[in-house]
Amino acid sequence: MTAAAVGLSHSPLIGKNDPAPDVLARVDEAVEGAREFIRAYDPELVVLYAPDHYNGFFYKEMPPFCLATEAHAVGDFGTSAGPLSVDTAAARTLAQGTLDRGIDLTVSARMTVDHGFAQPLEVLFGGIDRVPVVPVFVNGVATPLCPVARIRALGTALGEAAAELGRRTLFLASGGLSHDPPVPVLDGAPPRVAEALVEGHPPTPEQRAKGEQRVIRAGQEYAAGTSAMIPINPAWDNRLLDHLEKGELTEFDSWTVAAMAAEGGGSAHEVRAWIAAFASLAATGPYEMTSRFYEAIPAWIAGFAVATAQGR
Ligand SMILES: O=C(O)CCC(=O)/C=C/C=C(\O)C(=O)O
Numbered sequence: 001m002t003a004a005a006v007g008l009s010h011s012p013l014i015g016k017n018d019p020a021p022d023v024l025a026r027v028d029e030a031v032e033g034a035r036e037f038i039r040a041y042d043p044e045l046v047v048l049y050a051p052d053h054y055n056g057f058f059y060k061e062m063p064p065f066c067l068a069t070e071a072h073a074v075g076d077f078g079t080s081a082g083p084l085s086v087d088t089a090a091a092r093t094l095a096q097g098t099l100d101r102g103i104d105l106t107v108s109a110r111m112t113v114d115h116g117f118a119q120p121l122e123v124l125f126g127g128i129d130r131v132p133v134v135p136v137f138v139n140g141v142a143t144p145l146c147p148v149a150r151i152r153a154l155g156t157a158l159g160e161a162a163a164e165l166g167r168r169t170l171f172l173a174s175g176g177l178s179h180d181p182p183v184p185v186l187d188g189a190p191p192r193v194a195e196a197l198v199e200g201h202p203p204t205p206e207q208r209a210k211g212e213q214r215v216i217r218a219g220q221e222y223a224a225g226t227s228a229m230i231p232i233n234p235a236w237d238n239r240l241l242d243h244l245e246k247g248e249l250t251e252f253d254s255w256t257v258a259a260m261a262a263e264g265g266g267s268a269h270e271v272r273a274w275i276a277a278f279a280s281l282a283a284t285g286p287y288e289m290t291s292r293f294y295e296a297i298p299a300w301i302a303g304f305a306v307a308t309a310q311g312r
């Protein structure tokens with residue numbers, strides 16, 4: 001089997017609080033490059049690693065990661081709502097193969113996902129139902145988080161299992177690099193917010209609109225330099241991309257949750273999706289990073305990256 005990987009940052013603020021046209025043009029060029037890479041590779045299956053932002057997973061039960069045999073998007077921040085085109089048979093096979101390799105994988109037969117999953121499918125494939133996909137939630141927001149080494153182990157096991165399928169498989173990662181958006185935190189939350197984070201009551205349209213407005217305001221403050229949130233950290237982001245490019249994935253085993261949050265912000269843990277995807281690709285054989293784009297985009301609250309890689 002041949003395999004490939006694409007990493008793509010997501011942001012709920014794309015199209016809502018855009019940076020200057022020259023920045024947008026550079027992002028568009030990088031994204032178009034990723035689309036061309038995918039068209040040329042012509043994947044038969046996409047394994048999509050992505051986080052959730054309290055739309056599908058709540059503290060009532062919060063697994064470190066979870067593979068879906070069926071999934072539905074909520075349609076937040078203007079992304080599509082409805083079913084993802086999950087390849088259920090492949091998902092079940094990959095789940096079993098991952099469990100057989102000693103990873104305590106949670107499996108969902110009806111996963112709820114948000115823009116973290118929907119946006120890369122829309123941006124790269126034109127919709128959430130265009131390509132056979134196996135969605136894999138990777139917790140990148142809700143502490144406590146498992147050691148990064150376990151995410152690498154998940155990616156490795158799943159990559160080995162995918163190799164046995166014998167299909168052209170694209171491992172796709174969705175996540176910002178360093179960034180500190182206003183995602184609620186359970187510790188110290190007022191009772192009403194804490195209850196929502198634990199129980200996961202679906203927000204009313206008014207509540208969702210209010211939350212989305214809060215994120216837009218935060219993006220405006222980030223861009224204006226008036227935000228108290230942790231700034232984007234290009235040096236940290238490029239260190240991560242360097243390790244991915246050189247295949248130095250074991251380096252991540254010593255990265256700690258505390259240091260990642262301090263250097264990259266509360267949502268820097270979304271890079272776990274990238275680490276999982278590149279570990280999956282590495283499990284199929286040596287690889288080469290064929291393109292790499294990075295730009296700090298405060299208006300999107302994102303250390304924004306696009307990268308493509310292919311097995312040699
Ligand atoms: O506060 C809310 O109601 C929603 C917050 C939210 O979903 C923010 C998401 C931000 C990202 O996905 C990101 O920057 O990666």
Ligand SMILES: [Fe+2]
Pocket residue numbers: 010051053116175176267270
């Ligand atoms: Fe996110």
